Each structure stands twice: as C-alpha cells, then as structure tokens.
Amino acid sequence: MNSGDSRQNELRTRPTAALVRAAIIGGVSLALALVLGRPDVILVGLPLLVWALVALARRTLRGEERAVVDPQQRVNRRSIEEGGTAAVTVRTDPGVLTAATLPMPPHADVAPRHGALAGDGEVQLRISAQRWGKIRVGPMHVLVADALGAYRAQRTLAPAEVQVVPASTVLDAPVEVPTPIGVSGVHLSRRRGDGTALSEVRAFRPGDRLHRINWRVTSRTGQLHTNATFTEQDTEVLIVTDTIADIAPAPWSDAEAPTSLDMTIRATSAIARHYLAAGDRVAVFDIGHLIGPVPAGSGPRQLRVLTTALSRASRDAGALRPARRLRSVRSGTLTVVCTPLLSRDTIAQIGVLVSHGADVIVVDTLPPSIGDTSVLNGKPLRIDGKVSDRFWPEAWAMRRLLREKTVRELREAGVPVTAWEGPSSLAPVLLSLSAARTAPRMRRS
Structure with a gap:
C-alpha cells in the first residue's frame, strides 16, 4: 500500500x-x-x-x-440458513482498544446479548438468524482508543446485508410421482423398456438384448427366455406459491409465530429440496409475483438458485399483490400449490391446473393460530389478562369456517389438500397417490 x-x-x-x-x-x-x-x-x-x-x-x-488504521468490517458469511450464524469482525491496529456497537436486527439474535463488545484491535460479534429473508447488519458504531483512554476516535461503518435462506428441511415422504413424464430417472414407469425393475419373464424375441437372457428359466424349459423390465423416468415438479398476501397472527399473540408467507416459503423450499435430491426437474411459479418465476432445472445449482430466490422475497405487511395466471402446464406434471386458500384467483388457478391434466396437490399454509373457532363457543379473548372487546378473532374464525367449504369442494373434485405441519406433511398424500397409480383399473369392453 x-x-x-x-x-x-x-x-x-x-x-x-x-x-x-x-x-x-x-x-x-x-x-x-x-x-x-x-x-x-x-x-x-x-x-x-x-x-x-x-x-x-x-x-x-x-x-x-x-492516526490509526480505519476500522474494517468483514462478514464471514453472506448467506446462511435459518438458525445459522454469521460473524461480523471489526479490525483496527493491534494494541488499540476497539469497541463496537451493533443495532439489534429484527428476527435475529446477537452475541453478546446487547450487541456491544470491546477488544484489543479486533472484536467479533455473532448474528443468529431466526427467520428467512434479508438481515441488515448495521450501521455499526466503532470507537477506538489507546490503552490509557487519552486519545480516541469513532466511526460509523456502512451496513451490510446477510441473506438468510429457508432451513434445509428434509421431507419424510416417498419420492414416487403419479405420472413420470421424463426420459430417465428414479421413478418407475408403467411402460416396459430398459430399467432395473422386473416386469415379467417371457420368451425371447428378435431385438431383445442378450444380457437380459434368463439362463435359469431357459435351461429349465429348453426355450430361450428373457427378463422384461419397466423403464425408470424422472418427472417435472411445478411448485405454485401464493404470495398475494402475507397473513400474520394477531399482534398480541406469539411474536415468533410464523405467518402464511413463512409457511409458504418453508414448504416450497422443503418440497424443492426433496425432489431435486431425487434427480427431478423443479420449477416455481409465483401467483403473487413476490418471488418471481424460477425456470425448471435440476441438481445442486438449481437448489441454490431456488433458495436464493425464496430468500429475496420481501415482506410488505398488509400489502396485496395482483395475481398472475399460469397459462399452460404439461400434462402429468406433479404440481404442488402452497397457499392459505384465501384468494379466489388462487382457487381458480387450481381449477385451471387440473383441467390441463396436471397432478395437483394443495398444501395449506394458513397458520393454525389464525381463526381459532373456540372463540365462537363463548370463549373470551384476553389480552394482558383482561377481556378484550375486539372482534378480530371472531372474524377470522368465521373466515376459517367459510374456507372449509373450499377445502371440501377441492377434495370432492379429487384434489388432495394437506396442512403444512412440517417434514411429514406430504407423506400421506404421496402414498395415497402412489397407491392409486398402481391400483387395478376396470377395463372397458
């Protein structure tokens, strides 16, 4: 220098x-x-x-x-997962007393607890993220002084941003899909061809591969037999997210309770991670255009692209976004719709997807704390130990009862609806779809 x-x-x-x-x-x-x-x-x-x-x-x-060296701020990780930790280091000259004070960012914990620390030439504070999104680290106030406290200087460092991606939840669910539509993969197809799953042992035909000859049956029958197998295919998974509005619990409830947007983002991340690990192609279409469309892709790179897009979504409390419509979808595509089922546009979009021949699953992301129907039975709402005269709980309870009609109609139309309750939420639905796919069917004459 x-x-x-x-x-x-x-x-x-x-x-x-x-x-x-x-x-x-x-x-x-x-x-x-x-x-x-x-x-x-x-x-x-x-x-x-x-x-x-x-x-x-x-x-x-x-x-x-x-003069001393101007304090330098460094964040060791610009992208972390929910629950992860990033370290913010401020460094000056050795032998210089350095004190740093960091404002408390929302939805994050700072160590030391009050965000202030002093050290010899270098201090390090740790930030633990509790919710996905962007964390604004700073502006940080730094004070430097000599050992006797006779000379000092201070500087306010520009804030930095840390991207918090949704937690890497692993679904406790099978990877089978109702209708594989790809070329090669891990899903067992109904049609016969090159694969590893045995379909039948039959007589050898011209064009059969020699390495599939079943020598045990051939020697027993005296006629050449071969093993017929089912093909194995991948599929395309389309995740439709409903970010038209972020439905939050009541202000007087638990501050850490998830909102509908939190549950939608976490469900989308878990489902995408589940099928990308199986080698499938995953795409995202956002009805509210908060996340933006993510084209279909596969592999670790697609997972990074998708989780980064999810973490960039911003929260606008109470803001309603215009709905976007998906024009077409390939027949047989496994489509998972993550929605609180409150918007008519979203419900209409589900009907369009079904009419296009997609295999649709609806994941209900309305927080269970919203619309507790027990208030309709005369249970009073208490805030700070006092009975409240607010009608918010009753209004949401009535809205949840009306929403049950929509859920019932979707199920009667053959669209499974399951509430997002964590990694095991989709297991019953996927198992039932797999069972329905392999069940015997009546053949029309």
Missing part, C-alpha cells in the same frame, strides 16, 4: 475530554501552588497531571502516529 492509500485509510484520533480535564486541573493546581507559595496545593491535581504526562510521553516515546 502506498502512502497516499494509507493516509486515506487512516482514522484521525483526538484527545479525550478526560485528558483535557486532567491537563487543565493539573496545570491550574501547579500554577496555584507557585503563586500562593503552598506546595500542598499541587497534591490536588498531581495524579491527574502525572496521568496526562504519562499518556503524552507514551504516545511520543513509542513513536505512535496521530
């Missing part, structure tokens, strides 16, 4: 108020002792004068400059 750059990165220190007061009091007491001829007066300010002289001599004898 040249001298010009070093001067730009220097932080000018100034005498502290304590040094100024010590010098003034010590000098005044010395002057009064000389003027009044009373040596005992100097004892009043002698300790302060000695401290000031020691601080000045220490700065001069050690050859310390009047």
Whole structure:
C-alpha cells in the first residue's frame, strides 16, 4: 500500500475530554501552588497531571502516529440458513482498544446479548438468524482508543446485508410421482423398456438384448427366455406459491409465530429440496409475483438458485399483490400449490391446473393460530389478562369456517389438500397417490 492509500485509510484520533480535564486541573493546581507559595496545593491535581504526562510521553516515546488504521468490517458469511450464524469482525491496529456497537436486527439474535463488545484491535460479534429473508447488519458504531483512554476516535461503518435462506428441511415422504413424464430417472414407469425393475419373464424375441437372457428359466424349459423390465423416468415438479398476501397472527399473540408467507416459503423450499435430491426437474411459479418465476432445472445449482430466490422475497405487511395466471402446464406434471386458500384467483388457478391434466396437490399454509373457532363457543379473548372487546378473532374464525367449504369442494373434485405441519406433511398424500397409480383399473369392453 502506498502512502497516499494509507493516509486515506487512516482514522484521525483526538484527545479525550478526560485528558483535557486532567491537563487543565493539573496545570491550574501547579500554577496555584507557585503563586500562593503552598506546595500542598499541587497534591490536588498531581495524579491527574502525572496521568496526562504519562499518556503524552507514551504516545511520543513509542513513536505512535496521530492516526490509526480505519476500522474494517468483514462478514464471514453472506448467506446462511435459518438458525445459522454469521460473524461480523471489526479490525483496527493491534494494541488499540476497539469497541463496537451493533443495532439489534429484527428476527435475529446477537452475541453478546446487547450487541456491544470491546477488544484489543479486533472484536467479533455473532448474528443468529431466526427467520428467512434479508438481515441488515448495521450501521455499526466503532470507537477506538489507546490503552490509557487519552486519545480516541469513532466511526460509523456502512451496513451490510446477510441473506438468510429457508432451513434445509428434509421431507419424510416417498419420492414416487403419479405420472413420470421424463426420459430417465428414479421413478418407475408403467411402460416396459430398459430399467432395473422386473416386469415379467417371457420368451425371447428378435431385438431383445442378450444380457437380459434368463439362463435359469431357459435351461429349465429348453426355450430361450428373457427378463422384461419397466423403464425408470424422472418427472417435472411445478411448485405454485401464493404470495398475494402475507397473513400474520394477531399482534398480541406469539411474536415468533410464523405467518402464511413463512409457511409458504418453508414448504416450497422443503418440497424443492426433496425432489431435486431425487434427480427431478423443479420449477416455481409465483401467483403473487413476490418471488418471481424460477425456470425448471435440476441438481445442486438449481437448489441454490431456488433458495436464493425464496430468500429475496420481501415482506410488505398488509400489502396485496395482483395475481398472475399460469397459462399452460404439461400434462402429468406433479404440481404442488402452497397457499392459505384465501384468494379466489388462487382457487381458480387450481381449477385451471387440473383441467390441463396436471397432478395437483394443495398444501395449506394458513397458520393454525389464525381463526381459532373456540372463540365462537363463548370463549373470551384476553389480552394482558383482561377481556378484550375486539372482534378480530371472531372474524377470522368465521373466515376459517367459510374456507372449509373450499377445502371440501377441492377434495370432492379429487384434489388432495394437506396442512403444512412440517417434514411429514406430504407423506400421506404421496402414498395415497402412489397407491392409486398402481391400483387395478376396470377395463372397458
């Protein structure tokens, strides 16, 4: 680094108020002792004068400059998962007392607890994310001083951003799909071809592969037989997210309770991770256009692209976004709709997907704490121990009862609806779809 750059990165220190007061009091007491001829007066300010002289001599004898290196802020991880931790390090010159104070970001914990720490030339604070999204780290206030506290300087560092992606929840569910439509993969197809799952042992035909000859049956029957297998295919999974509105619990309820957007994002991340691990192609279409469309892809790169897109979604409390419509979908596509089932546009979109021949599953992401129907049985709402006259719980309870009609109609139309309750939410639905796929069917004459 040249001298010009070093001067730009220097932080000018100034005498502290304590040094100024010590010098003034010590000098005044010395002057009064000389003027009044009373040596005992100097004892009043002698300790302060000695401290000031020691601080000045220490700065001069050690050859310390009047400036220190400008504090540098570094975040070790720009992207973390929910529950993960990022470290924020502030570094100056060795031997310089460095104190850093960090504002408490929402939905995150800071260690030390109050966001303030001091150290010798370097301090490190840790931020633990409790919810997906963006965490604004800073602006951080940094104070540097010498060991005696005689010279100091302060600087406010620009804030940094940490991306928090949804937690890597692993679904406790099978990977079978009702209708594989790809070329190769892990899903067992109904049609016969190259694969590993045995379909039948039959007589050899021209064109059969020689390595599939069943020599045991051939030797027993005296006629050449071969193993017929089912093909194995991948599929395309389309996750439709409903971000038209973020439905939050009541302000007086648990502050850490998830909103409908939280549950939608976490369900989308878990489902995408589940099928990408199986080698399928996963795409995302957002009805509310908060996340933005993610084209179909597969592999670890697609998972990074998808989780990054999910974490960039912003929360606008109470904001309603216009609905977007999916124009077409490939027949046989496994479509998972993550929605609180409150918007007519979303319900209409589910009907369109079914009419296009997609295998549709609806994941209900309305938080269970919203619309508790027990208030309709005369149970009063209490806030801080007092009975409230608000009608919010009753209104949401009535809305949940009306929503049950929509759920019932979807199920009667053959669309399974399951509430998102964690990694095991989709297991019963996928198992029932797999059973329905392999069940015997009546053949029409």
